[in-house]
Amino acid sequence: MITDTHVHVFPPDVIRDWEKIARKEAHFASLVRGKVHRWATVEDVVDSMNLTGIDESWIFGFAFEDQGLCRLCNDYVIDALKQHPDGLRGLAVVSPGCAGCEAELVRCRNAGMIGVGELFPQGQGVDITDPRQTWRLASLAYETGMFLLIHTAEPVGHDYPGKGNVGPKEAAMFCINHPEVSVVFAHFGGGLWQYELMPEMKRVLANAWYDTAAFPWLYSPKVLLAIDGAGVSEKFLYGSDFPILTYQRYSTLWEQAGLKGEKLEKILSGNAETLRRKTSEKVGMAPCTSPS
Template sequence: MNNKIIDAHVHIYPSEFEEDWDLIAKREPWFDRLTKSKVHKWGTAEDLIESMDKNNIAASFVTGFAFKDQGLCRISNDYILSAAKRFPDRIKALSVVSPNEPGASDEIARCAAEGAIGIGEIFPDGQSFDITDNRETWRLVNSCREHDLFLMIHTAEQAGHDYEGKGKVGANEAAKFCCNHPGIKVIFAHFGGGLWAYEGMPEMKLILSNTYYDTAAMPWLYSEKVLDSIFALGIGHKILFGSDWPILDFPRYEQLLNLTKLKDEEKLMLLYKNAAALCNEIS
């Protein structure tokens, strides 16, 4: 693909999160649970760049951990914003806030001024944030729109086996969010928990007109046929390759991609063009 790959779902962590794990875990139950998971891996900015070079990835949308504590979110944001300045053509910063905690709007404004391109990955379960309740979501959405930022929200399929980090937010909750806020550009992680399938309904297609979906964790959840189905439904321009690095990396997805019936141009949309267009960097 001639280096035409953008990974739209990546996590990195400052070293102090690993070093001070016990102190943070006592304050953040979901951090405790997720970082104890057998699939969890730590990754720094330098680790990410090394992996990107190895896998021929041009740029990545990079976020941290969705803490409930706003101060920890700021520490994560500082690290990622700094990394984006050190690797300006490679790392595109997403900043995370705790939406219901004081200071969320100010932190969004600060991060936007420092070069963030989006806010997320918001984790509703871990941050006690109800994305179906307009009384909770309007401030977050308005702040993002004010600063021309997109949102990324964690979702998961509400069927199949349970696993750490799955959460209770799926297609129904994501659809309600979009009904309340059809104007905000939003990426629903992990295929939106199946929300993409509702784009076949004319009324939902309109409501979901600013909605995108990423492929994060696909090798653990879906066959390659889901990608064929998304393009067959006519929404191939709305799917973004996201690896969920460092827990998964590109080769696992490449194996699935090679099994699809997608044309080369469709693969380029998935791997590069859609994400580039979202952050206005299409070349």
């Protein structure tokens, strides 16, 4: 079983009007004008899953600054979940600083979504170290039984469009402020996982998870051995960053690192299932209604 937990999709309207949208959305503009950018619809995801043997994909739209555009993406994902209830699960995109963010999150939860993201703190103008800017999002995610997926990146190394300035330090501060919320920090958490070797940080990071998105462009396969040695491989989820990367680019990395058996199975799907189950169980899946 393979679950890809980091899959981007774009509604056809966004693909058609991207130049117009890019004039108002600076972060979106820098990403879609980047050399490696690709568009993908839900059909592209399903075709790729069939081709590469992916059983389940967690899909999400683009986290725009504009809440209306986020909603457009969520509508598209909700529709996709109805069409492919077996192979797809959905995450909601919201603009955490915008009015209507909370109602949208509740709407998406009621439509069956399991998490929120991939959020772009810098691109969306949110400082995740400032609880005044994050408490609404964090409490609502917790109350509705959704996890967060937040883009993070290495504070060192090469630059790339969309890398952003949110790394392990900022991610750790978010966990200190919101210990109850389950959070997946994308792209290896920018290296945050290493600090789980510090006893006090292990406690702080109890609800932190990490995904492998963009692995082939970031680390040598040996990083998997370091992660295993640090005892945190059960907190890692396979995520591809589709459509810019597909499963083929990852399968050789597991082999090169010599990762196989139960450990590989957990990264490829078991850990994702544990996260999803644990997060929704925390609230006992209480049905939520829109705030009046």
